[in-house]
Amino acid sequence: MTEARLQPGGDGWIPTICSMCYNQCGVRVHRVNGVVVKVEGNPDTPYGMGRLCGKGVAAIMTLYDPHRLKKPLKRTNPQKGIGVDPQWEEITWDKALNIMVNKLSAIRKDDPRKLIIASSVAIPDGIRLDWQFGVAFGTCNRYISGASTHCGAGEHLLGYLKHASWNKFADYEHCNYLLLFGCNAGFSAYYSPTSMAQKCADARRRGMKLVVVDPICNTSAEKADEWVPIRVGTDAALALAMINVLLNELGVFDAAYLKHHTNAPYLVGEDGLYIRDKGSSLPLVWDNDSPKPYNDPTIEDFALEGRYQVDGQTCQPAFSRLKEHVRAYTPEEAAKITTVPAATIRRLAQEFGQAAQIGSKIFIQGEELPLRPAAVLYFSGAQGHKHSFLTSAALELLNAVVGACDVPGGVLGANALCLGHPTTGLPTYGPKEGPDGLMVADGWRGMRKPFPPGRASPPESFDLSELFPVGIGSSLPTVVTVADPQGWKIPYEAEAMIIVASNVLMSLGNPETVAEAFARIPFIVSFNLNLNETADALADLVLPDACFLEKLDIMHNRLLNSRLPTGEGEWALLVKQPVVPPPEGVRDVNEVVLELAERLGISGELNAVLNVWLRLRPPYTLDVNKRYTLAEIFDVYYRCLFGNEHSLEWFKEHGCIKWPKRLREVYWRPFIPVRTPIYFEHFISVGNEVREVTQRLGLEWDTVDYQALPDWRPCLAHEIKKDGFDFYAFYYKVAWHTFSWTQQNPWLDEVARQEAWSYRVLLNERVAQERGIKEGDPIWVESTEGFKVKGIATLSQAVHPEALAIAGNGGHWAPGLPGALGKGALGATLHPTNFQYMDFVSGNQDLCAKARVYKDKG
Amino acid sequence: MGFLDVAVSFRGITRGVVDAPQVQLRLSPDATVADLLHSLGDRYGPRFQERVFAQDGSLQSYVTLVVNGATVEGSDLGHRLAAEGQEQVEAQVFIFSAMAGG
């Protein structure tokens, strides 16, 4: 960066990272006379490529929000709950930390698991010292609030299993046909939106066709060639019908890809499990009249179809199973479920299959690679439902049957393979061969890898992660189990909770239910910018956190496979640095956590954990007998990755290190001999194990979705029949708000007030008029469970007639957020927040509720 | 034939899995990571085994083992703990939580 140089502590353009959402775009911030006057995109980094979304531009208003907390507060009213005056008393930091240390010391001595640490999906993951503090402290109860509400527990699970990555994109450089299901990837939300929007726009200009399947004509649909309105929560039925058309009507599939890169040829017995070689236990395939282990070098051709006898057992290749399985999903049957006409389903399948150009090749940089220029992407809208895993698997199989996986034109796992910086070879990670020849991903940003599957065991954590051996985890169970630990066989009760940058009442479900559950926790601390609903209702201590423009932080390389733009381009890691100091009385939570660790006598443990978490290698490891500042830890981290000359100071000056992506990193599929499942055989044994554990403990737990091939199954909302309740209410995101966090920002509020979605309830114009509802009418949305939310109607022809869409996480009531007060509605209010609205495989929350709508009479 | 003394420190989420933060074990000189973990499994029982081993017998993804300062790959259980002639080894077993995240 040329002009973006800053004399330390002086004015100028300062490179740092935007944290108005989790995407971590590179920004440069103009500081004049010690005051931030502008935030703009940093063209020197691939994170945003110089582009910034509205939230990033508006960051300055969050920084200078006059309603930010400036002093630690202590509750003096022992009563807690929504609407209860906490009777705050201002106290010093020292007093606040003394209170914390006293409580936490006692808990650690007794049982450290009694501490819960709640973070947020909204804040970007740098060092996340609160997580590492939790590990060093010894608690297993750390979760990210909003994970399962806003996020893609099903999609990420399939991202790992099929693409070795947290998320994925179409290869916009070469894709010719993109099908989006409940997803705005490349348009607004999802990951790397600022960079991927440019790539996607370039692809559209080049001629890439775009079809969007969604109950509402969303941000991407309004720019698409075709919008396909679908009944809420039925995407899996459409996907399975399309696969049926491809396999059984058109005979379109990529046999070479399926044979060599998936488990499609593995023989499956009548019990649904692989037929295994007696000696090696490896799965068998059929080749030239005989069974052989899948990796037998003498195999000439893998059979994909047929029925065979092995040791007296009848079996067939997994692909045959899939083909037979999807026969039940005729376009006519799927039309009844989805409301998408059968002819449209056939046409979409035919267009997608044709666009994939199975068998075609492309030369890039002198390498001949398969070309499959068709892709299916999906996210919260499609998979934020009861059967999230099954839906994600069905959608993902569309890509798999045409071979459009991690090759030019198809779906690319986001930066799944990294061979490292040319000088150090770090960071390095990538897909590897695991059990049964199936892929194991390295560099995965989650703590728990979905494969090889973990083992189900009796609950020990409030999030019940022990009962999700293949899931990435969910925040929903904590609400249920904290209220009844004994009932869930958790051997202790929650004694304390530290909430960092999160507003759990607005991000976990019905606020009353969440407040009631968490009010049982005797000691709650909230670190935040503002006095939000959660702090007001539940916190005993509220501690003012610094804004991201006042913080020093690293960019963790675990995030390369979820934040760096996907496809050809550059690798890069940035630094977050303070542009201005925090106001007096405000402290960065990471600094506070270091001090807490020291006062609790666990700094050595924390250093040991950081050595592993940051993958520090000698000589760049932290000494467990020494104390470090944040700057010292970050310095070691960057030097470890990029050599001694790349110190923290170097990063602060340059803002970014980058190097070109290699072709093999971007299109790794042809180069790495691993298989991915089209048949999820191991889910059968995992499901059996979860069933055995839960039955033994007498826990009510549904394991029916642990199946090897996906089905469409109805959400609760589809099954409920109640007179007058004929809408499916659901929540969706807008690009100019980050969950429940940004409504307080006046510029973003102004944007939201000027358009017709953010603060409104969207419904079909004709249907609304039949009920006497006009544009701008105050209305009530009431779920069959008796939960109600008030909103303002906005009408459009471009909404499925059964859909009722509530944007974002509005409806704030905390006096500490005066700019957000009373604006919009909180869709999650409509849910009782229980396991009936959860996917038991991925933990994803079902965000659709059967509802009715009527005008507010008042 | 000599012995290998292994000083094991448990870090992270060990409550409910082991009863003490440190333990001293005596193994054969050619002991592997698998031998160490199985010996700990025998000592601490099914709770330890369930938490540490994945279904296929490899390390659970949130368990990291550091032997003499170097991280052991989760599937590399055949890795020898000590070099020829070495009599003492330090091992750290980190059990992270399978944190809920999305």
Ligand code: SF4
């Ligand atoms: S997408 Fe917008 S809010 Fe998020 S990091 Fe990028 S510029 Fe900031």
